[in-house]
Amino acid sequence: MSSSNINLKELFLNGIVKENTIFKLALSLCPSIAVTNNLKNGVFMGAAVLFVQLMVNITISLIRNIIQPKVRLPIFMLVISGWVTVTQLLMAAFVPDVYSKVGLYIALIVAFASILARAEMFASKNSIVPSMVDGLGMGIGFLFALTVISFFRELVGKGSLWGYAIINTKPLLILILPAGGFFAVGILMALFNWINARYAAKAAAGSH
């Protein structure tokens, strides 16, 4: 029992740290730049992806035994696009101001390689609990990445957070411009690499 617990914990962390969709795998990058010029949009986008990932993993895991292997990809796509449509309608109803900005990108969650990849590699082979944990981990990893990027961009680019002014000095406007998104992600990725390299070096030094 205890071994399966550890397994689940590792599985959960795997999506957040080791296989972080954006910083590590560099997949599903479009929204990481398009919607992250303020924190609110970034968080809602991340939450939408988390929801879709979780629900898709659960659904696929539930029906994995009745799917014909030959037609599995179209069925996965169908499940994903079904859940994306649900998310889209929910967001349009409850957070219309965010939806008007990120609507197109919500629809495009369908084409996320990361969601299809988890369905294919994990949920279609595992029972429901591990699939749920896996979906949560991957989704939270994505939410985390979007939150960090949009936090950084809104704070430095506009001097505010969630629309409230925080810093009074002149902000670095370029970061909230479209082009600034690329710079921000590039710099944050480099930072991640740098921290990882330091960490690895320290771990290596410690073990000797």
Add this chain to the structure above:
Amino acid sequence: MSNEFIKLFELIISASLINNFVFTRFLGLCIFFGVSKKMETAVGMSITFTAVMMVSAAISWVIFNHILVPLDITFLEIIVFIGIIAGLVQLSDTIMRKVSPGMYYKLGIYLALISTNCIILAVPLISAGEKYTFIQSLAFGLGSGIGFAIALIIMASIREKLELADVPAPFKGLPMAFVITGLIALAFTGFAGLITL
């Protein structure tokens, strides 16, 4: 009539330069960063991409306006469009393998990649949202394909040179590619206001 041609031309220019999918709408980035390491793959991808995009734009338009709109089920657009694209990619894969194995050998791998590309789904979604006519959505598909090709080819030529450059270790690979894309995107903002539709 000539006025209409000018409109179409403007649409193509706008889709390829001003609202370039990669640099101002940030779509198709996975493919953009994935295949822009070598010029040859970049060119192959662009050709396949533009072709699939135009065909899918045409089919999606017909289905959207003649099936979804009359039945009042436009909220199903995502499911229907992704189905069309997946089917189309599978179909062209099969046809290409039978008709022209040489071409399949060269371009087949890109075809498989295309179905996970968000631009190809964004084109029908945007055309449906903007209520383009049939010809307009074709022009929009073509313009978007050209824009993607321009972006890929610029990026591939820069990255081929970058192989020899001395980049700080944490920036090696993707982070540097992102910074470069940012610079190109900055240059592309210069096209804003070239045409007002």
